[in-house]
Structures are given as structure tokens and as C-alpha cells.
Amino acid sequence: MGADRLLEGGARLFVLALARIDHGQVVVGLGQVWIILRELGEGVDRFLGVALLGEDHALEETRLRIVLLLREDAVDALERLVALPGLEQLGRLIEVVGARGQRGTEHHRQQGGQQTHSVIFSRPYERQHSILKIYNSLGRAKQDFAPLRPGEARMYVCGMTVYDYCHLGHGRVLVIFDVVRRWLRVSGYRVTYVRNITDIDDKIIKRAAENREPVDALTERFIRAMDEDAAALGVEKPDHEPRATQYVQPMVELIGQLEEKALAYQSASGDVNYAVRRFPGYGKLSGKSLDELRAGERVDVDQSKEDPLDFVLWKRSKPGEPTWKSPWGEGRPGWHIECSAMSRQLLGQPFDIHGGGQDLQFPHHENEIAQSEGAAGKKFVNYWMHNGFVRVDEEKMSKSLGNFFTVRDILKKYDAEVVRFFILRAHYRSPLNYSDAHLEDAKSALTRLYTALKNTNASVAVDWNEPHAVRFKAAMDDDFGTPEAVSVLFDLATAANTGNAAAAGQLRALGVVLGILQRDASQFLQGGSDADAWVSERIAAREAARKRKDFKAADDIRQELLDKGIILEDKGGKTTWRRK
């Protein structure tokens, strides 16, 4: 390790300097050390490194150890140096450990002893008093989360248009915002979570016509399917799941308000459109300006619109389509208006967090802002969250590209918890590449976690003062950093496997936050098995063979089970099994 290399370099002396970090402020830090290095010049043989000492949970005084390796003749020079004004503090903290010339010195052992501490410069410790930071698409920066009402968080997520089964991209949204909600709750907020269902739109009407079934029969079917998929993925029910068709009246009222404010107009075609040019902030979420958006180049423009980017609020119905009455004639709502109307109805305005897929940022969410802020004359949403896409072969998974995998198809092949875990191993804003190899990878990884839980079923509460939990919290507080949070779980698994009795409980308890690791370990490891009796019989037979030292027969049975994908494990005189 480092110390060995140093000693080989012919160095003679170690110097330890202890610095402090008070409330995240480095009192004596690297800057001062560099003064030493500079002044002592050749006298410094090597800068060994920085280490954090102590497991002071209060962390009022995190001690930082800076290790320098000095040549003997530099020690006097060092002492003169630290006597200078401005460096007294460092002088008080500095400690000459002593001269040693060989390997395996006392100091070397000290070094080894430190390995029990997790050491990462000052970064994670700074996050000790972390508060939740959210990357806000509006402004493109991480911001401290400050709720509008103390202790309360109100969030709205754009859900599904129900004309087909959910694909993995939808599954990702469900899981990600489920975790956002759980983390807000753990952070002490009373959360109100709304996720809408779009049950009326062009695609639904088209699909229903193709299937020759009523629109509501189609949507009911796919809402049920969505519920099943969500439940399988461990997604808790939102507090409200409003359906667009149940909120037409509020939408009509909202459109009326927009018309009063001259932000909406009825065009010659009979549609009611939103006049984007009359809303000053249009484009602030997506960073687009109206003049850059050259709509119409790629799509037929309705000539009756004032501006090609004007979007439909109320659509005149064609014969045979579902319709509702309105001051502008029989028709149905445009797509964007439902989210403005339903969020206002259920959460008020403004509310805290609005989420959805990246592809909704423009135009859908931009239009929501225009509608809600235009009508109410006040802010719509404080924090906008957009998750990245699921990709297949480096391409966005989408219905139009036809490269999608439905959740239910994937669940035929992989355990739902593996799929959820796979989603959480990537940061929500990153792209997530789907492939069987990655799912297999996730399965192996999750197996490691469950293996560490084998002997603990009792669920305990999280001890948030425990170092792993502190790291977990810091990761989650940093814009829902589930990948790093998951890495902490693996460290807990290692701790559990090396005799830390509390670690397994912590592991399971933190699993609650991510919605994983709640099953009985053997149930996960043995996976939907229906051959338990047979397996037990084979294990007993093998046990008998082993007793009479007939290892050939015993190994034959092991192989027989292995051929069926069952792995036997002998431990502590007992044999357990799991699926490969």
C-alpha cells in the first residue's frame, strides 16, 4: 500500500497533522499543508494523504488527518514554520510521530487500523446535516427543497395514457416517483401524491375503434393492467389517481378563465386554442424561445391557428367520438389541460413538485405552465423533475419506434423486484439501457443482498445515526441518488456477513425506503418454486448418502438438482437451497 511505497523511497519520518472540519468548514486544510510543502521543499519526501478520523456521530468536530513524510533535517524547519503567525492553529495540531526506518512500523500498523473507517475526504461528512436537494429542470440546477407549506410536500406526476400495456419506460416513472414519495415521507413530510390517468385522447379513440370496443371498456382494461404492473413493481398507490374524464368540468372552467384573460380563442375550425404569443413566459421550462421553435416544418399546421405553436384546449368532436358539453360546443378536452385542471383541484396552486418523463418537458409541461400560470396569474410549480429514458440498443424505448418491452413481458422472465432494483441502480435522470445481460447482472447483485439477509426476518426501524444510514441519507438527499444509496446497501451486506449483528437489520430497514428487500430471503432465493417437497426429499436422500460417506451418490444428487437450476449450500451442518 501507500506506506510501503513510501518507506521504500528512503524516507525517515512521519509527521501527522490533524485538522478539523467544523460544521463542514475546513479549519485547517490542504491549503496550509501546501504552504508546508512549498516551504520545506525537498525536505518533504512525500505527501501521503488525507484521512478522516473518528466516528464521531455528532460530527461537530470531524477530525482530518494529513500525513506527510519528512526527511529528518526538515523537522526543525517545520517547527519554525508553524510558529509563524497564521499557522499557529496548524502548529498546535501538528504531531511528529517519530522516525522509523523500516516496514511494519508502529505507524504502518496505525495505517492499517484506519481501514475500518470509511474515508472519503470531506465530501460525505459535509453532507451530514444534509437537506434534500432536487435538480430542478426549471433553472437546470440542484436546489434545496423548501416546501410551500411546512412539513408538507405536494407532488403531481404525469401518468399513463391508457390504450396499451405499460412498457419499461412507464415502469421506470412509476418506480422512480414511488421512491421520491417514499423519501419525502422518510424525510418527515406529509406527502400528497397525485398521478393522473389520461383516459380520453386521440390514440385511445383510435385504438378503441380498431378493436371495435367502447372507449371506456378499453381504458378500464388497461387501467387494471397498469395497476397490476405497478403493484408487481412494488409501487404504492398514489393518494389520488384522477382520470381526465372525471374532471372535464374543471377543465371547461379553466379554459373559460383563459378565454376571459384573452389567452384562448376559438378558431375558425371550432377548436379552442391557447395563444402562446400572449403568454410572456412561454418556453422557460424547456429553454426554448418561440422564434426558435419553428413549428410547422415537420407537421401540418392548422391554418386557423394564430401561431403554429398554439395548442388545443378544447377539441371539436367528430361524429361518434365521446363528447362533453361546453360553451364552445360539443367536444373534448385537449391533452394538456387535464393536468392543469386536476392538479389545481387536488393540490392547489402553486404546489411543490411536478414530475414526468423527459419527453414531456416540451411541449406538455411547458403548456401546463402556460395554462395554469396564465389562468391564475401565479406560479404553478416550484420543482420540476424529469426522468431519463429507458433505451434499447442506445435508442429511446418508445411506442412509435416499436422497440418497447412491456412490463408484463419482462416479468415473465425476471422477478419484479429484480426489475425494480435494476431501475434504481441508475440515477433517475440518466438513461437506462435495457438488456437481458443487465437484468441478469441486477439479479446476481440482488441475490447478494438477500443472501446477507438469510437469517434475519425481523424488521426493525432505521437507526439514522448509524454511519451507513448517514451515508444513505446523504445519497438520497442529493437529488435522490439511488445508485449511491444502493452501494451503501452492499456495504451493509458486507458488514452483516462479517459479524456486524445490527447490519442486516439496517439493510432491511433501509430497503423499505427503496421498496426492496422486504421479502423473506429464502422466498426470494428459492423464487416461485412449486417443487419444494421434491427438493426436500432429494436433500434428505443426499444427506443420508453423505452420512454413510457415499459421496458419489451425494454428488449425483447435487448434480441432479443443479440440472434443474437448484444450487445446494451446506453450512453449519444444514443444507439450504436456492435457484440459480
Add this chain to the structure above:
RNA sequence: GGCGGAGUGGCAGAGUUGGGGAGCAUGCGAGGGUCUGCAACGCCCUAGACGUUGGUUCGAAUCCAACCUCCGCCUCCA
């Protein structure tokens, strides 16, 4: 064309915005060891990376510049 995001070991994937320096994630996979009747699990150890080229600096994955490549949005989309 406009706007935005990204390039990190065999693979996945953090870290880059805040303070540049290490003992540098984490997992899968690989190699070695240990444990075992044989295995598996576990444990211990090892290897390996920061798109390219320059610049700033004592020191850059991190800052600056240029370039290359990929992806997304601008049209229904999570």
C-alpha cells in the same frame, strides 16, 4: 437548423455544480487465496478507467479551450 444532455475499468454505474491532491466507489464478471468430503455462499487479496488534443496548476476524471462521437427534444410519447 435551434435547444439540451452525455462520453469513466470486460460490463453496469456513482463521483464532476460546492474545497483540485486519496486509502478512490459500488455491483456483476475475471484471476488468486481461504472455507468445504466435493461444491456453493461468505470472507481476504489482485487487476483495470476517466472520448481526443491542447491550456491553467506543484497537482486535473473534476477548471478552461478546441475538436470528435453518441443520445434526446423541437411531432403522439414516461
